[in-house]
Amino acid sequence: MKKNTILFLTLMVSLSAFSQEPEWQDLFNGKNLKGWTKLNGAAEYKVQDRTIIGISKMNTPNTFLTTQKNYGDFILEFDFKVDDGLNSGVQFRSQSLKEYNDGRVHGYQFEIDPSPRAWTGGVYDEARRGWLYPMTYNSAGQKAFKNGEWNKARIEAIGNSIRTWVNGIPCTDLLDNVTPSGFIALQVHAIGDKAQEGKTIAWRNIRILTENLQAFRTPANEQVYQVNSVDNTISEREARDGWKLLWDGKTTNGWRGAKLDAFPQEGWVIENGILKVLKSGGAESANGGDIVTTRPYKNFILTVDFKITKGANSGVKYFVDTNLNKGQGSAIGCEYQILDDNVHPDAKLGVNGNRKLGSLYDLIPAPDNKPFRPGFFNTATIVVKGNHAEHWLNGVKIIEYDRNNQMWNALVDYSKYKDWPDFGNLESGLLLLQDHGDEVWFQNIKIKELD
Structure with a gap:
């Protein structure tokens, strides 16, 4: 085979492999909070060492740092670390509407829960329906979160399918069609105990994939219990x-x-x-x-x-x-x-x-x-x-x-x-x-x- 032909085939293989690489978009530039908006509460967010840090505060409701852009179908990844005793979460497909509780942020939430309950990775419907997928459905997933350490989260929201992972371990498999699109938000939860004031929740490496999702979605794992919330249907x-x-x-x-x-x-x-x-x-x-x-x-x-x-x-x-x-x-x-x-x-x-x-x-x-x-x-x-x-x-x-x-x-x-x-x-x-x-x-x- 001629040398030029070999080089051509090698190039084609390389281009094919390259075309299959996911085109991630960074949601956080690592420097400041450009592209984000704070809603509802008065907790503080700051940027330090390419990390967004949320700081708990007394006498304020839940505070949300939201993207200024809405997302429908996507794969979202981020790292998170939370102080013990502080509940938090990441909103997705969420909204803030004047006609709904005067702008109260509501929608799906990836739960961050360092308590002994161990529901990190579950899906909660913030300010609306409550728990859609508590981690009682998946005892193996309850063991994924590492308290006091950095953890890696993944959310795949594609059509009616919502699935989550913590540190590569599958946590939820939910079917729901109530809200197809909305912003992503980082939550600092309200606190009622003065001893919790000043505790932090941190996020870094926040990136999203919105194109060619079928090629990069995780294969189904039928060991994970599925909750179907699409009305009167059998999946x-x-x-x-x-x-x-x-x-x-x-x-x-x-x-x-x-x-x-x-x-x-x-x-x-x-x-x-x-x-x-x-x-x-x-x-x-x-x-x-x-x-x-x-x-x-x-x-x-x-x-x-x-x-x-x-x-x-x-x-x-x-x-x-x-x-x-x-x-x-x-x-x-x-x-x-x-x-x-x-x-x-x-x-x-x-x-x-x-x-x-x-x-x-x-x-x-x-x-x-x-x-x-x-x-x-x-x-x-x-x-x-x-x-x-x-x-x-x-x-x-x-x-x-x-x-x-x-x-x-x-x-x-x-x-x-x-x-x-x-x-x-x-x-x-x-x-x-x-x-x-x-x-x-x-x-x-x-x-x-x-x-």
């Missing part, structure tokens, strides 16, 4: 894992009235992908009535997104037998309580708070410090595996129990269910959404049956 990953929609977001297919052969003609409506039980005076199952699935379930993971209006009462029941109560009131089964704990009087009844939100109604209380998001949709998760059951709220387990044993039966004997034979010990049963006479919204009702 390809969920479908492979065995998840199915229990409600399609459009019709009443798969559901009927608990005391009817068909879906109720009144009391329930479907609007914009939301299934609503309408307000009718607060009585139990006195309007449209409860609705149940058209088939029973045995071992499963059930997720239901719910939103309550002020003072509302409702519930999600399982192991329901609609033949047990054909008279007035609700069908009988174990109940994941849905309640406005601050307003509804039922929160003060029962024993030790066992009628509050998330509790196994009238049997086992959920803790008061549960991660409820008032004014927004919350995700109730019920896990049943044989005689073991768990209640989760927004990704955090709040109660667990075992049934079909002496302790369970004794618990039932001191509850409102004592007169129902063998309550809660069914091998399988229907699933139920309760009409308790208050307006409550449901969506994203999904189930995965277990072996």
Whole structure:
């Protein structure tokens, strides 16, 4: 082969390799804060040794140093280091709008959390929905953060897919479509303890990739739990894992009235992908009535997104037998309580708070410090595996129990269910959404049956 031909081929290979190099853009010039704007709070930001340093300050709300440009799809990388005890984060696809809480910064946040909770790398929806992907979903990812050291973060936000890494370890896999574009911001969190004043959070090597993202996105890792927040959909990953929609977001297919052969003609409506039980005076199952699935379930993971209006009462029941109560009131089964704990009087009844939100109604209380998001949709998760059951709220387990044993039966004997034979010990049963006479919204009702 001629020498010129070899040189030409070598050049072509080199050009091909070069064309595949990512074209990173620096968001921080290492000298000053040109291109950044401070919003909401009065914490200080300074530049030192090619590093942005945020300094905590008393008597000021969360402070954000934001890019002056918005970004939609991107891969973002940065190094960060935080003083112990100081919570922080990096906003992305975030906004500050006059019509939303007078300009309050809101949107997705990459969490920086040096506390023992260890949720660094999780995704929080700042000033809006709260936790979208707490690190309870990924215990391996909780070990990635190194306290007191520099850490490397990566965020891939491409379409509806949001994934994060800390020090090369995958942390989150979230699908969400609420905000497709917005600025990036460095947060100095508000503090309430004078001892925390002057603590710092530092960022450096902040760079973003906005072109040819498919070529440089990280391959999927199906060992990382995926959270799909796109309303009433099943992702390809969920479908492979065995998840199915229990409600399609459009019709009443798969559901009927608990005391009817068909879906109720009144009391329930479907609007914009939301299934609503309408307000009718607060009585139990006195309007449209409860609705149940058209088939029973045995071992499963059930997720239901719910939103309550002020003072509302409702519930999600399982192991329901609609033949047990054909008279007035609700069908009988174990109940994941849905309640406005601050307003509804039922929160003060029962024993030790066992009628509050998330509790196994009238049997086992959920803790008061549960991660409820008032004014927004919350995700109730019920896990049943044989005689073991768990209640989760927004990704955090709040109660667990075992049934079909002496302790369970004794618990039932001191509850409102004592007169129902063998309550809660069914091998399988229907699933139920309760009409308790208050307006409550449901969506994203999904189930995965277990072996």
